[in-house]
Amino acid sequence: MKIKLKIWRQRDSRSKGEFKEYHLDDVSKDMSFLEMLDTLNIKLIKQGDLPVEFDHDCREGICGQCGVMINGIAHGPLKNTTTCQLHMRSFNDGDTIHVEPFKAAAFPIVRDLKVNRSAFDNIISSGGYVSVDTGQAPEANSIPVTFEEAESAFDAAACIGCGACVASCKNSSAALFTSAKISHLARLPQGDKETSTRVVNMVNQMEEEGFGYCTNTEACQVECPENISVLNIARMNYEYNKAKVLAKK
């Protein structure tokens, strides 16, 4: 296939960026999107140009490190798929593809398509854990967790932290990411004890990091590679309000 690419190039967070156009003549349908970018980069390097910097690691859709906007959609046209798992068979010969970084005030651009998502780590640091030290754990089967509880906790815990939810949201809200961790832990007896402090701390941290507010457009779930449900956001709001009310008593 022949593909025309318009790729966002930007030296660092302070510089101005722009789209640059590139052409590839020999793209195979079996290539992954990132392998297509690899091919472009080898070409650029051999021409004496700087390659396009992009984030990636496991290339099997689970580490959450890759992620770009492809024709305006986080991770591209295929639903519930990370950029690394998108294959060129999703495109047609002669297509023009726009590639941009995940843009959000809380995700400064490092270079080209690479962004800094450490704000996500800060949200987790503020409370996204169970406060148990190594060695304190009781026998595992002493805390039964029903099949349904475990499955629904898993559904939320499956978040890979890629940031597509933020990039897809017109307000750059991190509500889906934050709420997924809150629900995961709130649904399990081990984690539920700390729900009220956790939710308040995490929501505050989310605001501090510069993410916007959630206005329930639900765009985030649509682009989420793990199909994390917006019901988690409802749960987060419920837990947050509950914690605030209880604190007043």
Place this chain on the structure above:
Amino acid sequence: MSKTIEAPIPEGPIAEKWSNYKAKAKLVSPNNRKRLEVIVVGTGLAGASAAASLAEMGYNVKSFCFQDSPRRAHSVAAQGGVNAAKNYKNDGDSAYRMFYDTLKGGDFRSREANTYRLAECSASLIDQAVAQGVPFGREYGGYLRNRSFGGVQVSRTFYARGQTGQQLLLGSYQALLRQKQAGKVKLYARHEMLDVVIIEGKARGIIARNLDTGQIERHGAHTVVLATGGFGKIYYLSTLAMGCNASAIWRAHKKGAFMANPSWTQIHPTSLPQSGEHQSKLTLMSESLRNDGRIWVPKDQNETRAPGDIPEEDRDYYLERKYPSFGNLAPRDISSRAAKEQIDLGKGVGPLKNAVYLDFSRAINEYGKDVIAERYGNLFTMYKKITGIDAYREPMKISPAAHFSMGGLWVDYELMTTVPGLFAIGEANFSDHGANRLGANSLLQACVDGYFILPYTLQNYLADQIRIEKTDVNHPAFEESERQVKDQMQAFLNCKGKKTAEEFHKELGRELYDKCGLLRTKEGLEKAIENIKKLREEYKTNLLVPGTAGEVNSELEKAGRVSDYMELAELMCLDALHREESCGAHFRAEYQTAEGEAKRDDENYCYSAAWEWTGNASAPMLNREPLVFETVKPTVRSYK
């Protein structure tokens, strides 16, 4: 002069050794812990669990990883599960049974006491993970669920759908960030360790490059722990992540840490086959699929019918035929070799005839599609995304791929390398799996090393360091290391040749797959060594790296990694060449039984080969750690 090395093992019967060790290990008082600094490189299951546990105890921890968040370490990709001898199934499991399975699985080439300790600590890991909120699979009544993995006859594998590694890692990542919040851990994401700094014979710090700025940084501590994972990516096409590397352990090796059994690489039987030259990695399909999937090839190498049209009598379920008692769950080395045998006979399937079928039709008929979807749904979805094929309707095509490094830095019982104060945990060390690792044992090993072993053994070392001052990063040893690191990067940039690091890496990988992979021969290995030397020479003169050192530069990162691979690859071949026997994943064509199984030579090779750097990659020194079996008697490993 080559030496015999020993790992002092605590006294007592095998089941009491670890307790005896813990009872006598030195302690550090909480007040002194506050004054001690620990560097942990790596945030996978091994690194994150170690860093979190040490910080909880009160040590000051600096935690490094090259990804942009600790949560992305490659442990995240593990799918199938984690083993523990809980005996919840009442099927005869015990620490001893698990120890025996692991030892036998490794073809009696691991250290008894370490392997036993792994099994002994396994149950606590499940407790720990559950307490952290890891959503393991449950029975309807609320109790934990198990399944079977290759090479065993009990069900001792715990799992969280097909994302066990992710869920376990999130547990330890969250524990790590909890300590960051508490001020006990400093996080250095997007930092790559480029050297270990040794002062007065002890590991006292590292040189790291900030990958976002290109800045070279010096970090000091009282001890350094390497938890940098496996180096299967040396084969280029592998199930590892793009950034996985040997650089951390290789550079430690060049500073005096011995490398043990570097050629023992697990080639996983169930990965997706290569589809073309552009390919950058091979995706694993979890071994758990072999619980319900049946592996076969057409009997006729000229078969052209679609798999569904090939009647039973024209199919060869070769694993069931050759290994009736373990069948499709035969251990990995055996299954991979058997697949290669069929592919080499021309019976491979798919456009490149490089795969075998993994067929679920019987299981779907027996249990229904829903049950199979519940067990493996995400794997079927992933298969479809990558290949475009619906595996509920036609069999998957799978093929062997480089996957796990049984070899790594040599460590003693305390997980310390031959450099005092330098520890290695998780896949980065060589310790527990012998010549072949059993499925679901390595998540376990990474966790057990980090949560339960290192906190004792590191403390035993640190107890003697409390009077040592904070490391001075202006010490000449730091200057020298930093200079070397910078000079090397400049040399890469100055080379201005014609081939990218990636292109070199692909060539190297092909050479290794071909001659130091599933099947090895004296002739092939000698040839590989010759070719690797040539490639390494070419690397010095024909490498092309764009950009500069003082900025984001992925190509420069790769150049360093591939340069280390070029040296390690030769050591792997030398290791495979010197071992004139077959054991586990190390299969030398010259040493096989009449039925084509691995033929061990316990008289001459019952040792771990611990290689010492001499300054010349082609002339390493071989040291031997004899393997002493006091509890079990090595037998012929049979899965028939």
